[in-house]
Amino acid sequence: MDKKVSLAVIKRLPRYYRFLGDLLDDGITRISSKDLSDKMNVTASQIRQDLNNFGCFGQQGYGYNVELLFEEIKSILGLNKTYNLVILGAGKIGQALLNYVKFEKRGFNFIGIFDVDPNIIGTKIRGLEVKNIKDLEKFTKENNVDIAVLAVPKANAYDIYKNVVEYGIKGVWNFSNTELEKEDGVIVENVHLTDSLMTLAYKFNTSYDFIEE
Amino acid sequence: MDKKVSLAVIKRLPRYYRFLGDLLDDGITRISSKDLSDKMNVTASQIRQDLNNFGCFGQQGYGYNVELLFEEIKSILGLNKTYNLVILGAGKIGQALLNYVKFEKRGFNFIGIFDVDPNIIGTKIRGLEVKNIKDLEKFTKENNVDIAVLAVPKANAYDIYKNVVEYGIKGVWNFSNTELEKEDGVIVENVHLTDSLMTLAYKFNTSYDFIEE
DNA sequence: TAGATTGTTAATCGATTAACAATC
DNA sequence: TAGATTGTTAATCGATTAACAATC
Secondary structure (H helix, E strand, C coil): CCCCECHHHHHHHHHHHHHHHHHHHCCCCEECHHHHHHHHCCCHHHHHHHHCCCCCCEECCCEEEHHHHHHHHHHHCCCCCCEEEEEECCCHHHHHHHHCHHHHHCCEEEEEEEECCCCCCCCEECCEEEEEHHHHHHHHHHCCCCEEEECCCHHHHHHHHHHHHHCCCCEEEECCCCCCCCCCCCEEEECCHHHHHHHHHHHHCCCCCECCC | CCCCECHHHHHHHHHHHHHHHHHHHCCCCEECHHHHHHHHCCCHHHHHHHHCCCCCCEECCCEEEHHHHHHHHHHHCCCCCCEEEEEECCCHHHHHHHHCHHHHHCCEEEEEEEECCCCCCCCEECCEEEEEHHHHHHHHHHCCCCEEEECCCHHHHHHHHHHHHHCCCCEEEECCCCCCCCCCCCEEEECCHHHHHHHHHHHHCCCCCECCC
16 A cells, blocks of 8 residues: 555544444444444544545445444454553553553553562562563563553653663553654654643633634 | 634643743753754744744744743643542552642642442542542532543443533543543543554554654 | 445645744 | 844645545
């Protein structure tokens, strides 16, 4: 596929996937872009445009086969593969993520959790022993680590990120409240909880108006 | 202020705020849009356009006073006020958020945490006793609750959201993996962790190309 | 077949970038 | 004052929406 897909489209894919999953659960086998657009509060045009970035999954006069489309999007999102993740930082956020079973159901497997705190190192969380972060390099050599979950305090984030890149890990899910500079071939996905809360605070106040999503 | 500000602009504000805070920490007192744009990897034009949605904070020939601009954005984001939050769902995510001290530093105070599980109700987390979610209505009458943090499983999210709206809470920070329908006067800010991870998975694979942020 | 609905091209809308006069 | 840099208008770019021929 030649043409680059815009990030706006990509970010809508998980939402399509979620709605199609719900339709499947409800036993609905086909849906038109119009009906889906009513459900999702987007335009039918946008749905068709979005999907046609990846292929022709519909049929004139019929619409889309729900299961087929669901599977297509699953595959586009890369959810047919499995991923090995390590959690860096065994604090509350790291633990919370490790305990969230949904991720494993979708093929994101946590194979290691690391920390610097000697009081935490050696303890077990959900059957996984917390390792010393100094052993991360060795661990990455012995295991195939796809994604590092950065759940460390802001102060340590930069150094640990540098290590992660050095050890050859290609995906970073960043929960530390910092900007991580772009590195060639490394994908960073940020979850800035503080930013999200600030956006909520902004909308909460009426001093300035804003355009609704 | 008349003209509506686009969501794209609003979502950039926390990032400006973060960078200006860093500049302040570094003792930098003034900055031009050009210099800031180099640091932030955006265009100087965009910075000036964004800021001018809210006022004229700069000075020709000089640039922007860092502290002044920092304070302006703080005020625009509504961070001069304090907010009372309740956490609904005392699972790992709820606990992780409650333990994240940064939020309190910025004026987001957790005044209650609720759950349905009798084994958790009554226990204390960070000095706060977990209450029965059935007591939420009473609690909202006796306390001024601004924001409810929805950290419950997907299955319960809809009902609890309905209650939250009914009790008159005007802000919802939604961590449940569901769509919450729009209600008049209620602000919902979603944190869809699963979506974020899927986006990472997409980018991680090279089968389709994409435009970088 | 006739009706429905796609895939796709064209039109519109909005957001980003460029340019520059105003002015500190 | 001269240089720097803003605020703002105009130009460009991209994304969303509308329209419709193709076709199941």
